[in-house]
Amino acid sequence: xxxxxxxxxxxxxxxxxxxxxKGCCASKGAEEVRAAFKEEMDKRGLKGGMRANAAGCLxxxxxxxxxxxxxxxTWYGGVKVEDVPEIVDQHLVNGRPVERLMMPFSxxxxxxx
Amino acid sequence: xxxxxxxxxxxxxxxxxxxxxKGCCASKGAEEVRAAFKEEMDKRGLKGGMRANAAGCLxxxxxxxxxxxxxxxTWYGGVKVEDVPEIVDQHLVNGRPVERLMMPFSxxxxxxx
Numbered sequence: 001x002x003x004x005x006x007x008x009x010x011x012x013x014x015x016x017x018x019x020x021x022k023g024c025c026a027s028k029g030a031e032e033v034r035a036a037f038k039e040e041m042d043k044r045g046l047k048g049g050m051r052a053n054a055a056g057c058l059x060x061x062x063x064x065x066x067x068x069x070x071x072x073x074t075w076y077g078g079v080k081v082e083d084v085p086e087i088v089d090q091h092l093v094n095g096r097p098v099e100r101l102m103m104p105f106s107x108x109x110x111x112x113x
Numbered sequence: 114x115x116x117x118x119x120x121x122x123x124x125x126x127x128x129x130x131x132x133x134x135k136g137c138c139a140s141k142g143a144e145e146v147r148a149a150f151k152e153e154m155d156k157r158g159l160k161g162g163m164r165a166n167a168a169g170c171l172x173x174x175x176x177x178x179x180x181x182x183x184x185x186x187t188w189y190g191g192v193k194v195e196d197v198p199e200i201v202d203q204h205l206v207n208g209r210p211v212e213r214l215m216m217p218f219s220x221x222x223x224x225x226x
Contacts, residue, residue: 003173003218004186010123010168055123056167060116070183073117105116 010055025064036084075106123168138177149197188219
């Protein structure tokens with residue numbers, strides 16, 4: 001009975017048909033990003049206490065690959081496989097969200113809080 | 114640019130092949146539950162401030178249809194279409210999670226907190 005998770009990561013893996021003007025996270029490498037989260041979590045023995053979940057459309061298509069981390073509600077955009085170790089180490093393990101990868105509204109919220 | 118959401122609802126819509134011993138939320142009506150969340154949110158003018166998201170497997174298959182609400186991290190199990198208005202009114206709008214529908218670990222956490 002694994003949850004509740006200390007941190008629950010949702011990666012948008014939505015796929016739209018080729019040529020859709022909105023684009024989609026799947027075409028930008030979302031499955032690879034999710035696999036990287038799982039792998040980096042496993043490497044650090046975090047499995048069970050955290051989860052890298054697939055999600056349907058997170059409605060932030062312009063910022064794909066889109067990732068949201070709860071319970072903080074930190075939104076990351078344009079996430080690439082090579083960004084994942086930094087998010088895992090700095091945010092998931094040490095609780096310091098990675099400013100440079102946040103979506104604009106997530107940054108603004110933090111700045112204003 | 115809609116998020117951050119006041120409440121972000123994830124409904125497991127994972128489908129496993131027929132006959133898989135774990136079962137799956139999809140075969141228990143997960144898509145209908147998600148549609149009901151969207152409809153009840155729309156009816157109450159909550160669209161934009163909240164979101165009913167599809168999710169991949171939430172790893173709580175024994176309790177499907179599985180739903181988790183963030184930022185609280187409240188886990189609901191065995192959710193049926195007819196439960197959705199109560200969750201929307203009582204929890205999403207009024208901030209009082211629906212105890213009778215919580216998964217056991219979610220109840221225990223609340224009781225111990």
